Amino acid sequence: MLYQLAIYAVSSSGDKTVTILYPMLSDIPTNAKIDINDPVSCGNIASVILHL
Known part of the structure; x- marks a missing residue:
């Protein structure tokens, strides 16, 4: 699930933040917040927020 949400966040237009509820x-x-960084520029390209 986390991998799928990360792909959705990176490929979406706009805010590039997705949330999952546990x-x-x-x-x-x-x-908890997971930042997805670009391996070349090391910049943040998306985020996944986990509400636990």
Whole structure:
């Protein structure tokens, strides 16, 4: 799922940020962000945000 979302983020036009929601048993939500960088320029080209 993460690979597929990364491909969607890179190939989309506009914001280039996608979000995935994971169910948890904890009452305290946490977030994680994965930046996808261009291997040549080392610049950020997209992001995947995980709401855990």
